[in-house]
Amino acid sequence: EVQLVESGGGLVQPGGSLRLSCAASGFTFSNYWMHWVRQAPGKGPEWVSRVYTDGSETNYADSVKGRFTISRDNAKSTVYLQMNSLRAEDTAVYYCVRMAGTPYWGQGTLVTVSS
Amino acid sequence: EIVLTQSPGTLSLSPGERATLSCRASQSVSGNYLAWYQQRPGQAPRLLIYGASSRATGIPDRFSGSGSGTDFTLTISRLEPEDFAVYYCQQYGSSPLTFGGGTKVETK
Numbered sequence: 001e002v003q004l005v006e007s008g009g010g011l012v013q014p015g016g017s018l019r020l021s022c023a024a025s026g027f028t029f030s031n032y033w034m035h036w037v038r039q040a041p042g043k044g045p046e047w048v049s050r051v052y053t054d055g056s057e058t059n060y061a062d063s064v065k066g067r068f069t070i071s072r073d074n075a076k077s078t079v080y081l082q083m084n085s086l087r088a089e090d091t092a093v094y095y096c097v098r099m100a101g102t103p104y105w106g107q108g109t110l111v112t113v114s115s
Numbered sequence: 116e117i118v119l120t121q122s123p124g125t126l127s128l129s130p131g132e133r134a135t136l137s138c139r140a141s142q143s144v145s146g147n148y149l150a151w152y153q154q155r156p157g158q159a160p161r162l163l164i165y166g167a168s169s170r171a172t173g174i175p176d177r178f179s180g181s182g183s184g185t186d187f188t189l190t191i192s193r194l195e196p197e198d199f200a201v202y203y204c205q206q207y208g209s210s211p212l213t214f215g216g217g218t219k220v221e222t223k
Binding site for chain 1 (some may be wrong): 150160203
């Protein structure tokens with residue numbers, strides 16, 4: 001059974017940093033692009049970033065470019081999202097997503113940026 | 116970037132009625148990689164349909180997806196009480212992934 005389990009969310013002040021993790025199981029992790037998608041309160045989902053199978057290629061939404069960094073550790077079947085210079089508008093539930101084949105989403109981790 | 120436009124914004128129906136939700140893309144969706152999700156308050160999006168017409172595991176057969184290219188439809192044949200929720204379409208055929216603005220199915 002495919003499982004994606006996010007962790008690392010919490011309350012952080014504007015300008016602060018957080019690192020999210022997503023532990024994957026139930027499939028060959030190193031074969032898949034992995035994505036982060038977020039959903040702000042009362043809004044629809046928004047794609048944030050993706051990382052290629054071996055980590056050699058990454059892409060970002062304009063809203064996070066230069067502040068967020070995605071990476072992966074295939075030995076640990078884990079994808080990360082390093083979030084720096086956080087803003088109030090980054091407040092959202094962050095989901096780890098595998099889109100290829102049958103899409104799978106984790107349950108999400110809440111990030112709240114507030115003073 | 117592919118823009119997805121969902122209509123209507125809100126659909127007011129009664130249990131037992133048929134719901135038809137539309138998702139129109141600004142350009143052709145590669146491979147018909149179009150998914151539909153259901154979201155209830157406080158919950159993560161739940162995958163209903165992927166590849167435009169394939170039902171996800173455990174999804175009742177009253178949910179069906181159709182369409183290709185730029186026009187896609189989610190049909191709920193007979194609404195059950197638990198089907199009143201927000202529905203999103205998403206394309207994953209090209210980068211960046213994009214989502215429609217959602218259709219809320221509410222009780223009439």
